[in-house]
Amino acid sequence: MKHPLIHLAIGSLFVVSGSVMAQNNAPQDGVKVGEMSIFRKLAGNGQLEGQAAQQYAQTMQQAQEQHALAPSNNPQVIRLRAIAAKLIPFAMRWNERALDWKWQVNLLGSKQINAYCMPGGKIAFYTGILDTLKLTDDEVAIVMGHEIAHALREHGAERAGKTMAANLGVKALELLASVKGYDPNLAGALGGGVAKVGMLKFSRDDETEADVVGLDIAARAGYDPRAGVALWQKMGMASKGAPPQWLSTHPAGSDRIAEIQRHLPEVMPLYAHAKGLDLNAITAYKTNVKGIAAVD
Known part of the structure; x- marks a missing residue:
């Protein structure tokens, strides 16, 4: 089902400090997955992350031009950023490149049931997924963790x-x-x-x-x-x-x-x-x- 897109975006930078061991494979405890695909080397991660940052910035700029930038005290924005701040430190162990990412979290006003995390840690949620599914904090964390995992595993x-x-x-x-x-x-x-x-x-x-x-x-x-x-x-x-x-x-x-x-x-x-x-x-x-x- 297609719905009109109403852009509603906010940028937020997370700085994560501390020494966290990062690795391409799963940690010793928890879930186990294999090595990341060698095909990712053909595309060049640095280039993709740069392109993603540009595209992400353009999306935010368009939202600003449409006067659809939500204030930082928007309850859903505060909620999303708080959940992201808890998840991000535990994401580092899956990919050492994430230590240098400039993480951002934004909320896009749309009836689409969607969310994503672009290469480099650029996260966006659509209001549709929050409102239509009535997501609890635990469910938001599952969605966000899934999207972050795409970026970490360099899909x-x-x-x-x-x-x-x-x-x-x-x-x-x-x-x-x-x-x-x-x-x-x-x-x-x-x-x-x-x-x-x-x-x-x-x-x-x-x-x-x-x-x-x-x-x-x-x-x-x-x-x-x-x-x-x-x-x-x-x-x-x-x-x-x-x-x-x-x-x-x-x-x-x-x-x-x-x-x-x-x-x-x-x-x-x-x-x-x-x-x-x-x-x-x-x-x-x-x-x-x-x-x-x-x-x-």
């Missing part, structure tokens, strides 16, 4: 690198077809179709990885990772008629819930430690929407 550079490699593959297929006497245009079209389906799969894998890493970050910051289950139940209510999973860059909601539940044994101890609670004494997570059961 933007990875996708750019994979696109470059796929394009080279299609060109090679066209050349081979021409040498063999076949129609290079037909070969290129077939190869491009296969590459497109493959890129959708890569994107779904990135989404799953971001879900898992985001859970780890949120739990360490003291936010209940079980909120991810309620979040995707809410998302399912709001996204009726979504495309089938194999034609989508995002995994199906039921698959995401199953993946979150699979990793709860890894992240619930982190949450309990952050809250200073006995793991066995933690009560079920209850969201604020009727019809969604408590999550044990």
Whole structure:
């Protein structure tokens, strides 16, 4: 569903100090994921971060020109920045480059159910995701942790690198077809179709990885990772008629819930430690929407 975009933005810089060990792989405790993709090196992270900073600044400038810049005392802005300030220190361990990022958090007024974190730590939330889904602080942290994880795992550079490699593959297929006497245009079209389906799969894998890493970050910051289950139940209510999973860059909601539940044994101890609670004494997570059961 498309809605008119009403820009509402605020910039906020977070400076995080302290020595935090950063690494490309998962920490020793918490969730485990593999090495970051080598394809990200093809695109060049520094260049992407610079481009992202420019694009982000332009978006903020446009919002200012439209007189849609919310004041710093906007309750939702204060809320988002407070949650980000808790998450960011625990993000550093996933990527040492994040130590030098100039983190920002902005609120974009739109009915779109969306949020993102661009390379370099440029975070934006849309009012639609906060208002439509009635997100609790724990659920905001799950969304934000997921988006931060995309930047930390350098998925933007990875996708750019994979696109470059796929394009080279299609060109090679066209050349081979021409040498063999076949129609290079037909070969290129077939190869491009296969590459497109493959890129959708890569994107779904990135989404799953971001879900898992985001859970780890949120739990360490003291936010209940079980909120991810309620979040995707809410998302399912709001996204009726979504495309089938194999034609989508995002995994199906039921698959995401199953993946979150699979990793709860890894992240619930982190949450309990952050809250200073006995793991066995933690009560079920209850969201604020009727019809969604408590999550044990």
